[in-house]
Amino acid sequence: MAAPRYLGWDFSTQQLKVIAIDEQLRVIYEDNVHFDKDLPEFKTQGGVYIHSDRLTVTSPVLMWVKALDMILQKMKSSGFNFSQVRALSGAGQQHGSVYWKKGSIQILKNASSELPLHQSLKACFSVSNSPIWMDSSTASQCSALEKAVGGAQHLANITGSRAYERFTGNQIAKIYSQNPEVYLQTERISLVSSFAASLFLGAYAPIDYSDGSGMNLLHIWEKSWSASCLDACAPGLEEKLGCPVPSYSVLGPISPYYSQRYGFSPDCKVVAFTGDNPASLAGMRLQEGDIAISLGTSDTLFLWIQEPTPALEGHILCNPVDSQAYMALLCFKNGSLMRERIRDDCASGSWDEFSKALSSTVAGNNGNLGFYFDVMEITPEAVGIHRFNRDNQKVSDFPKEVEIRALIEGQFMAKRIHAEKLGYKVMPRTRILATGGASHNKKILQVLSDVFNAPVYTIDTANSACLGSAYRAIHGLVAETNVSLADVVKLAPEPRLAVTPTAGAEELYRPLLKRYAELEQKVVCSPTSSCLVR
Numbered sequence: 001m002a003a004p005r006y007l008g009w010d011f012s013t014q015q016l017k018v019i020a021i022d023e024q025l026r027v028i029y030e031d032n033v034h035f036d037k038d039l040p041e042f043k044t045q046g047g048v049y050i051h052s053d054r055l056t057v058t059s060p061v062l063m064w065v066k067a068l069d070m071i072l073q074k075m076k077s078s079g080f081n082f083s084q085v086r087a088l089s090g091a092g093q094q095h096g097s098v099y100w101k102k103g104s105i106q107i108l109k110n111a112s113s114e115l116p117l118h119q120s121l122k123a124c125f126s127v128s129n130s131p132i133w134m135d136s137s138t139a140s141q142c143s144a145l146e147k148a149v150g151g152a153q154h155l156a157n158i159t160g161s162r163a164y165e166r167f168t169g170n171q172i173a174k175i176y177s178q179n180p181e182v183y184l185q186t187e188r189i190s191l192v193s194s195f196a197a198s199l200f201l202g203a204y205a206p207i208d209y210s211d212g213s214g215m216n217l218l219h220i221w222e223k224s225w226s227a228s229c230l231d232a233c234a235p236g237l238e239e240k241l242g243c244p245v246p247s248y249s250v251l252g253p254i255s256p257y258y259s260q261r262y263g264f265s266p267d268c269k270v271v272a273f274t275g276d277n278p279a280s281l282a283g284m285r286l287q288e289g290d291i292a293i294s295l296g297t298s299d300t301l302f303l304w305i306q307e308p309t310p311a312l313e314g315h316i317l318c319n320p321v322d323s324q325a326y327m328a329l330l331c332f333k334n335g336s337l338m339r340e341r342i343r344d345d346c347a348s349g350s351w352d353e354f355s356k357a358l359s360s361t362v363a364g365n366n367g368n369l370g371f372y373f374d375v376m377e378i379t380p381e382a383v384g385i386h387r388f389n390r391d392n393q394k395v396s397d398f399p400k401e402v403e404i405r406a407l408i409e410g411q412f413m414a415k416r417i418h419a420e421k422l423g424y425k426v427m428p429r430t431r432i433l434a435t436g437g438a439s440h441n442k443k444i445l446q447v448l449s450d451v452f453n454a455p456v457y458t459i460d461t462a463n464s465a466c467l468g469s470a471y472r473a474i475h476g477l478v479a480e481t482n483v484s485l486a487d488v489v490k491l492a493p494e495p496r497l498a499v500t501p502t503a504g505a506e507e508l509y510r511p512l513l514k515r516y517a518e519l520e521q522k523v524v525c526s527p528t529s530s531c532l533v534r
């Protein structure tokens with residue numbers, strides 16, 4: 001019997017990624033398809049289309065299918081032996097939704113292995129451009145949902161979050177109200193994660209509890225759809241969503257399409273897919289007390305928590321690896337794309353030059369602070385670029401090096417301030433686990449460590465959502481017998497120390513954090529200082 005392999009996928013904003021691991025949990029294959037570069041025919045920027053209202057953001061669903069065809073072909077050409085794969089799982093950017101047209105289930109089930117999947121599925125989607133997490137066009141649907149269930153806090157008490165524009169229930173409500181006929185033609189609505197699982201399963205895959213918590217529809221304590229939330233969004237929604245399942249569920253064997261076209265074993269199991277942040281929690285083997293910071297297209301911060309209290313800021317999600325636990329999540333929309341814009345403007349498009357600017361400037365930036373929100377931020381709700389000198393006076397520009405440090409310090413101060421608002425305290429034993437593309441950059445990690453006054457650890461791959469998905473594939477095979485993910489991954493390499501805080505960092509940043517929090521109040525959108533530019 002050939003040595004078993006496990007696959008972990010990540011359908012993220014800018015690319016499709018895959019990792020294969022062996023039974024010793026070693027990464028033996030890693031690859032990606034970059035949507036803008038490798039699939040230029042879709043003409044996306046950063047994997048997305050920003051529509052003319054600047055609020056609507058979508059991605060073409062067939063691009064995701066074509067990316068899967070492409071990456072599997074690359075693996076096949078490189079000699080990857082698919083017959084050894086015993087199980088696979090995956091992750092998707094959270095909140096995005098896919099709309100399957102009536103009758104598509106038959107096409108999905110009977111796809112011909114002679115054709116790439118995107119050709120068979122080209123007529124399957126009633127909405128060809130899927131709304132994704134960057135969308136902020138559903139303000140009216142959010143107000144209506146909160147009103148329908150008795151207010152923002154009440155909605156958070158049920159679903160883990162107040163109404164957020166990118167959350168799937170509000171996106172579905174928008175589609176139903178603007179295009180009722182499209183909604184009626186839709187037989188199934190998937191998240192990006194469950195859509196990706198469906199492609200492997202050859203059938204509609206259920207939504208898992210953890211990614212399902214990012215919809216404003218799931219009762220996160222009872223782990224079932226909330227009837228009042230469903231009714232407030234669209235009629236007949238429960239049927240279109242299917243029953244949610246635990247994140248470690250085995251959904252079934254891989255579709256015959258993959259055995260015939262790529263040589264997968266017909267016994268290869270598909271384990272429920274989940275959100276990319278939940279999958280990263282698994283990949284980084286987060287423990288209670290740790291803080292995870294993902295620096296991908298979005299920046300996110302997440303924690304493992306046992307007894308959550310939903311609030312008006314941040315999100316509580318069902319934990320993807322332990323059905324008794326939860327995770328808290330904060331999302332910052334102006335992450336890597338914001339850093340790339342400042343890198344292009346101030347460091348000639350070079351990460352090396354960007355890093356040199358961080359080295360050549362002093363921690364604390366001589367009191368200069370900045371807020372950098374090219375697009376409407378989620379945490380906090382604010383937009384625009386706002387720079388303040390050491391006397392709290394607004395200034396119109398900074399020298400290039402000062403700008404770069406102000407951006408990075410500002411991004412991490414915001415993370416610490418908002419994590420503390422959630423009740424998180426940096427303790428002497430705190431470990432920060434960093435992941436995502438920008439975690440390759442040691443100079444950025446040094447600022448992170450200094451602002452939090454805590455050591456920063458990384459794992460061998462920045463693609464923790466893929467790795468976590470591969471771990472979850474193994475876990476899925478044994479979860480029924482009460483084996484924990486921690487048991488399954490106990491032989492995996494421990495996270496490695498990347499940087500430690502500079503002496504004196506806490507004293508330096510304590511007053512700056514206070515100033516940053518006060519200045520943030522001035523730049524957030526409020527009824528009195530409404531954000532006209534979005």
Ligand SMILES: Nc1ncnc2c1ncn2[C@@H]1O[C@H](COP(=O)(O)OP(=O)(O)O)[C@@H](O)[C@H]1O
Pocket residue numbers: 012013014015295296297298336337339340351435436437438439440441444462
């Ligand atoms: N050396 C670096 N320094 C800072 N950022 C980097 C570096 N290398 C890559 N990145 C950032 O990583 C981002 C991609 O991160 P990734 O986690 O793969 O995103 P996603 O999963 O959302 O597709 C890129 O947009 C890029 O800005």
Ligand SMILES: O=C(CO)[C@@H](O)[C@H](O)COP(=O)(O)O
Pocket residue numbers: 012013014092093094095133166214275276277296297298299300329331
């Ligand atoms: O909206 C959120 C989390 O709430 C985002 O974190 C998305 O899940 C996108 O992930 P990346 O592609 O940036 O990793």
